Amino acid sequence: MEKTLLDLEPGTQGTIARFIGNPGFVRKLRTIGIREGKTLTVVTRHPLGGPMVIEVDGREVTLGRGMAGRVVVDVAA
Amino acid sequence: MKTVVLMGNPNVGKSGIFSRLTGTRVITSNYAGTTVDVSRGKMHLPDGPAAVIDAPGTYSLTPTNPAEEVAAEILGEADVVVNVVDSTNLERNLYLTLETLERGVPAAVALNLWDEAGHQGIAIDVAGLERLLGVPVVPTVGLSGQGIRELVGRLGGARPSATIRPMSEEERWATVGRITGEVQTIAHRHHTLADRLSEASIRPISGLFIALAVIAAAFLAVRWIGEGLIAYVFEPLFDLYTPIAMRASDLLGPGILHEILIGHLIDGEIDYVQSMGLLTTGLFVPFAMILPYIVAFYLVLSILEDTGYLPRLATLADTFFHRLGMHGYGIIPVFLGFGCNVPGALATRVLETKKQRFIAATLMSLAIPCMAQIAMIFGVLGPFGLHYVVMVFATLAVVYVAAGLILNRVVPGECPEIFLEIPPYRAPDLRATVMKTWMRVRGFIGEAIPYLFLGILLVNLLYSVGFLDLLAAVFAPVMEAWLGLPAGAAVALLVGFLRKDLAVGMLVPLGMSPEQLVIAVTMLTIYFPCVATFVVLLRELGARGMLAAAGVMVTAALLVGGALRMVLIGF
Ligand SMILES: Nc1nc2c(ncn2[C@@H]2O[C@H](COP(=O)(O)OP(=O)(O)OP(=O)(O)O)[C@@H](O)[C@H]2O)c(=O)[nH]1
Ligand SMILES: [Mg+2]
Numbered sequence: 001m002e003k004t005l006l007d008l009e010p011g012t013q014g015t016i017a018r019f020i021g022n023p024g025f026v027r028k029l030r031t032i033g034i035r036e037g038k039t040l041t042v043v044t045r046h047p048l049g050g051p052m053v054i055e056v057d058g059r060e061v062t063l064g065r066g067m068a069g070r071v072v073v074d075v076a077a
Numbered sequence: 078m079k080t081v082v083l084m085g086n087p088n089v090g091k092s093g094i095f096s097r098l099t100g101t102r103v104i105t106s107n108y109a110g111t112t113v114d115v116s117r118g119k120m121h122l123p124d125g126p127a128a129v130i131d132a133p134g135t136y137s138l139t140p141t142n143p144a145e146e147v148a149a150e151i152l153g154e155a156d157v158v159v160n161v162v163d164s165t166n167l168e169r170n171l172y173l174t175l176e177t178l179e180r181g182v183p184a185a186v187a188l189n190l191w192d193e194a195g196h197q198g199i200a201i202d203v204a205g206l207e208r209l210l211g212v213p214v215v216p217t218v219g220l221s222g223q224g225i226r227e228l229v230g231r232l233g234g235a236r237p238s239a240t241i242r243p244m245s246e247e248e249r250w251a252t253v254g255r256i257t258g259e260v261q262t263i264a265h266r267h268h269t270l271a272d273r274l275s276e277a278s279i280r281p282i283s284g285l286f287i288a289l290a291v292i293a294a295a296f297l298a299v300r301w302i303g304e305g306l307i308a309y310v311f312e313p314l315f316d317l318y319t320p321i322a323m324r325a326s327d328l329l330g331p332g333i334l335h336e337i338l339i340g341h342l343i344d345g346e347i348d349y350v351q352s353m354g355l356l357t358t359g360l361f362v363p364f365a366m367i368l369p370y371i372v373a374f375y376l377v378l379s380i381l382e383d384t385g386y387l388p389r390l391a392t393l394a395d396t397f398f399h400r401l402g403m404h405g406y407g408i409i410p411v412f413l414g415f416g417c418n419v420p421g422a423l424a425t426r427v428l429e430t431k432k433q434r435f436i437a438a439t440l441m442s443l444a445i446p447c448m449a450q451i452a453m454i455f456g457v458l459g460p461f462g463l464h465y466v467v468m469v470f471a472t473l474a475v476v477y478v479a480a481g482l483i484l485n486r487v488v489p490g491e492c493p494e495i496f497l498e499i500p501p502y503r504a505p506d507l508r509a510t511v512m513k514t515w516m517r518v519r520g521f522i523g524e525a526i527p528y529l530f531l532g533i534l535l536v537n538l539l540y541s542v543g544f545l546d547l548l549a550a551v552f553a554p555v556m557e558a559w560l561g562l563p564a565g566a567a568v569a570l571l572v573g574f575l576r577k578d579l580a581v582g583m584l585v586p587l588g589m590s591p592e593q594l595v596i597a598v599t600m601l602t603i604y605f606p607c608v609a610t611f612v613v614l615l616r617e618l619g620a621r622g623m624l625a626a627a628g629v630m631v632t633a634a635l636l637v638g639g640a641l642r643m644v645l646i647g648f
Contacts, residue, residue, distance in 0.1 A: 050396035064494020
């Protein structure tokens with residue numbers, strides 16, 4: 001089932017399906033290691049509109065909620 | 078002479094390799110964005126001497142912030158590129174490698190952090206990678222120097238890649254995937270203690286407790302080390318020195334030379350804070366009052382930087398910093414600014430937009446006193462009671478937040494979200510920690526001492542021609558009526574442009590009450606940056622930006638000064 005990263009609870013795992021955004025945005029994500037087909041784990045989601053932290057390939061990345069809302073993830077239903 | 082440029086993703090060890098290649102030490106830290114400007118050095122290639130350039134890290138040749146712009150630009154100067162790659166993260170790093178090789182510039186690849194790759198069970202087929210990329214590939218460990226000699230040897234014959242041709246972005250990603258699949262094997266990774274610690278320090282609640290503990294520990298460590306150095310090293314040294322200085326004073330006799338070198342005696346004795354001679358105050362203030370805290374601060378900062386804690390703190394602080402018109406990485410200029418505002422101002426380059434950088438730089442210069450100034454504030458205000466020192470810092474904290482909230486509303490522009498790689502926790506290397514601390518301390522000695530001397534000399538000269546009394550008279554209305562300070566405090570503010578630490582010291586002979594001192598040192602922090610910071614801010618913000626920032630500073634200083642006066646002294 002496809003969901004945006006923003007909707008995933010901490011601890012959830014999923015496969016990155018695609019990104020919603022312009023080529024610059026997509027490149028930014030890919031070059032930091034967030035790429036289509038990778039497995040992602042949600043480490044935490046900070047309250048009060050704070051950022052999310054995810055883990056991909058054993059590396060943690062912090063990203064804002066606006067960006068997280070544009071990452072589409074495939075999760076087991 | 079050939080120019081060798083070090084290119085690579087952030088935090089892969091470029092600066093470490095630069096130091097190894099050139100013998101010139103530069104700052105390395107365990108977070109992305111340590112290097113924000115180019116450093117230049119020299120090395121010997123097999124075919125002669127070469128210039129070496131250390132560039133900021135970048136994820137691609139399409140920059141997203143000024144530090145990355147510098148990197149993309151500097152590539153144009155390269156005759157040879159050393160592409161430094163994180164072996165524990167090959168796939169991600171290869172994108173920039175391909176982009177670079179596509180430019181057709183002679184290159185070699187350093188597979189750095191080779192030791193960590195080994196520990197993590199990551200194996201890379203070096204010969205296979207070399208064949209696929211068509212340029213020399215050498216495993217290196219920047220920290221120990223392993224592989225550097227071989228890297229240098231193979232740079233002599235570096236050629237443009239024979240296999241990589243310009244390609245489209247999608248093709249490039251496909252190639253990255255193909256190459257990684259062919260050369261890399263990863264043993265299954267277990268969840269380690271470091272992973273668990275990392276997660277705890279990044280989650281909201283556990284993270285907050287860890288952050289408070291770390292900051293409290295850092296603060297106590299700086300105080301404890303600083304006080305220890307003063308009590309056991311520097312004061313005993315000056316006890317030995319005093320008879321010599323008194324002897325010199327006797328020999329010189331009264332006169333202008335005595336005034337300049339020794340200054341005025343107080344009750345027939347040298348008063349190291351108030352005498353204002355080059356050989357008394359000029360030596361005592363920097364060495365016995367400030368240096369111990371500089372050493373202590375940079376030691377602690379170095380440990381914070383090298384463990385990799387700062388990006389985690391940035392993540393925790395993000396929600397808050399976003400309200401101030403920055404994002405969590407705005408905490409980096411704050412930390413560096415506490416050491417010295419100059420690197421703090423430069424570090425604003427890790428922020429993406431003009432608005433963010435303007436706010437970060439303005440707030441730092443408003444409300445972050447540098448360590449030299451902090452040491453003097455403690456030295457001058459501490460004896461009256463610690464609560465006075467707390468008043469100063471509480472006021473500055475309120476100013477930082479209030480000005481941030483306002484600037485976020487009124488400054489036009491965008492405020493992009495945080496997007497940040499969290500480096501792995503690493504145990505700081507003892508030698509590297511000592512070297513880095515020493516480098517920064519040496520920087521302080523080299524810059525602070527000449528300025529302090531100049532400041533003291535200037536103060537003496539200007540007093541003797543009566544200029545400072547004139548200045549004091551002109552500013553008397555503002556000082557006395559608005560701020561409740563003696564007119565002479567205007568002189569300290571003027572000297573503050575040269576060096577704020579000296580300016581704090583100059584408040585002592587004015588015989589002010591502790592409340593007045595609180596007002597004066599707070600004003601001294603807010604009203605304007607010191608000249609060294611000013612020059613950097615002017616370059617980073619441009620003339621218009623600097624003018625706007627200065628407007629904010631002066632306005633804030635007058636408002637805060639007036640408010641403090643009403644609260645602390647009344648009318
Ligand atoms: N274990 C290990 N640590 C390394 C190695 N090379 C560098 N480091 C550490 O990795 C961190 C980053 O090194 P830097 O040289 O600052 O990296 P950089 O690429 O210049 O980083 P930016 O300037 O931020 O782009 C530092 O903490 C180094 O001590 C290595 O080969 N092995
Ligand atoms: Mg660097």
